[in-house]
Amino acid sequence: MGHLKDGIWHDEWYDTSKSGGRFERSSAGFRNWITPDGAAGPSGKGGFEAEAGRYHLYVSYACPWAHRTLIFRALKGLEELISVSVVHPDMLSDGWTFAQDFPGTTGDALFGKPFLRDIYTEADPGLSGRVTVPILWDKKRDTIVSNESSEIIRMFNSAFDAITGNTHDFWPLALRDEIETVNARIYDTINNGVYKAGFATTQKAYDAAIAPLFDSLDWLETHLSENRYLMGEQVTEADWRLFTTLIRFDKVYHGHFKCNKRMVKDYPAVWAYTRALYQWPGVRETVNFDHIVRHYYYSHDTINPHRIVPVTPDLDFDAPHGRG
Missing domain, CATH: 3.40.30.10 (Glutaredoxin)
Incomplete structure (x- = not known):
């Protein structure tokens, strides 16, 4: 970079x-x-x-x-x-x-x-x-x-x-304050949190990133056990901002970025939620795991100096999610 x-x-x-x-x-x-x-x-x-x-x-x-x-x-x-x-x-x-x-x-x-x-x-x-x-x-x-x-x-x-003519609104006015609050936590501890853990060059910096990351994943498991989406019954930009990290987590962040306390698939509600968003019309076509896996493991030679691209977990994102 x-x-x-x-x-x-x-x-x-x-x-x-x-x-x-x-x-x-x-x-x-x-x-x-x-x-x-x-x-x-x-x-x-x-x-x-x-x-x-x-x-x-x-x-x-x-x-x-x-x-x-x-x-x-x-x-x-x-x-x-x-x-x-x-x-x-x-x-x-x-x-x-x-x-x-x-x-x-x-x-x-x-x-x-x-x-x-x-x-x-x-x-x-x-x-x-x-x-x-x-x-x-x-x-x-x-x-x-x-x-x-x-x-x-x-x-x-x-x-x-x-x-x-497409007026579907993922940033509705009535939910904006709540979306911003959730976005802030997810960005700091999850979206950017995996990078703060993965790119840390001291133990102290890694520890400071990894604890909030899994605290937030634990919070998500509880929240998504009781709510269909982050804002309740309505999907919003907050869900899609979170999704792009969750879809990569078990394939690359868990191993490559040392975010290996748990995998997304170890959280039943978060894992089902991730599959539900992946199966949303038009979304799976935006996901390219060949590019994702190759980029992280091959590009970051400060983390993976021999550029060995590993076999990653077989994950069935098309499995029924049971979330309505």
Whole structure:
């Protein structure tokens, strides 16, 4: 996971020497919003009107943050409106690339560039920052709209409704405060918690991450034993944000990130809930375990220096979930 400095690529891993061994995630650098009429959103500048065919999404099937956007693209019927490029699962000295020697990769459909970093410098030649997915690109203005997944899914949730007629709302006004509270806990202790455990470089940093992770999984087991979804009977963005971590947990986080106190399948309610979300129409097509397993075990040589890709558990996500 390298970075750009003044537009120049540097192959450097996260530096945990100044944080006591803790992994600290960088903030997204592009925070504009697509809106129905092009008015400015909560951050960034205006001028990004919802239009069919105008926007392009750069993703990795392996990345849980990018996976969120693919799920919302499917749930909201945006496949024909927003095109997609998929990077190679191996993230090595050049970062994410558009190599096409792995099934499911697409190359760069817009510019034919070799590296994801080229998309960032296409928007800003002197950019400094991490080169991450997802990227939401505006083909009309030739720039990046956003690289913040939590905001891209909210754009997809409502900005294109007048075009698609799909008004299913995963961020309903009446539940927003409750969603934000649950999102905050899940992000800190689960979504990002697995990374804080996996990328820790001291025992103290690992211990500080692993305890809250399993405290939250224990809490989820109790909560989901009594509720169909996180907000009760209504599925919301909070469920989909959680899902992208749960679907990866037993395959990669349990072993590769040393999150091995328990597996998701050891929690009856959480495991059934994960299967229920996987079986939601359009969602299983966004899950690519070949990319997921290959990326984590092959790319992170600081964790797995011999790049041995292991056999992972056989899990039946299509088994009946019994959750209605």
